[in-house]
Amino acid sequence: QAQLVESGGGxxxxxxxxxxxxxxxxxxxxxxxxGWFRRAPGKEREFVAxxxxxxxxxxxxxxxxxxxxxxxxxAEKTAYLQMNNLKSEDTAVYYCAARIGGLRAxxxxxxxxxQGTQVTVSS
Numbered sequence: 032q033a034q035l036v037e038s039g040g041g042x043x044x045x046x047x048x049x050x051x052x053x054x055x056x057x058x059x060x061x062x063x064x065x066g067w068f069r070r071a072p073g074k075e076r077e078f079v080a081x082x083x084x085x086x087x088x089x090x091x092x093x094x095x096x097x098x099x100x101x102x103x104x105x106a107e108k109t110a111y112l113q114m115n116n117l118k119s120e121d122t123a124v125y126y127c128a129a130r131i132g133g134l135r136a137x138x139x140x141x142x143x144x145x146q147g148t149q150v151t152v153s154s
Contacts, residue, residue, distance in 0.1 A: 032057065033055050033056070033057050033063060033129045034055065034056045034057070035055050035127050035128070035143055035144065035145035036054050036055075036145055036146070037051060037125065037127050037145040037146065037147060038052050038054070038148060039052050039148060040125060040148030040149045040151075041149075041151070043117055043151070043153070044117075044153050044154075045119055045152055045154045046117065047117050048113070048115045048117065049114045049117065050111055051067070051125055051127075051148060052110070053065065053067075053109060053111070053112075053127030053145055054107075055108045055109070055129065057108075062131055063129035063130060063143075064083055064130050065103055065128070065129055066078065066079075066081035066082075066128045066130070066134075066136075066141055067079040067080045067110075067112045067125060067127055067128075068126045068127075068128060068138055069121075069123035069124065069126065070123055071120075071122060072122075074123075076126070078092050078136040078137070079092055079099065079125070080092065080099055080100075081134045081136060082102065082103050082134070083134055086102065086103050088134060089101050090134055090136060094120075095121075098114065098117075099112060099113065099114050099115070100112070100113040101113075110127055112125065112127075114150070117150075118152060118154075119152050119153070120152075121152050122150060122151050122152050123150060124148065124149050124150075125149075126144055126145055128142075128143060128145070129142065129143040130142050130143070
């Protein structure tokens with residue numbers, strides 16, 4: 032069972048960058064595919080990015096391609112989301128999630144979730 036804790040959110044201006052971190056406890060972080068999702072006010076939770084256990088494969092939502100980069104450090108048991116050129120529409124609570132198995136872009140296919148970290152982008 033994985034417990035996930037996100038950090039790194041904050042208030043930034045449009046065009047700025049942020050890096051979110053997702054720290055996992057336990058000894059089996061490397062067995063999980065990791066994903067990032069977000070929920071904007073008044074909207075459904077949406078997929079942002081995911082990374083395979085080996086970090087060889089990544090997938091992104093079209094809305095963040097070219098701006099966001101997902102990565103992981105299995106030795107540190109941490110996944111990251113580097114967010115560049117932030118836009119006001121990126122404002123949301125960002126959640127990391129873990130699943131055993133392949134990459135998925137669907138939230139209900141992930142077994143474990145963090146509590147979320149707020150990202151606010153002012154224009």
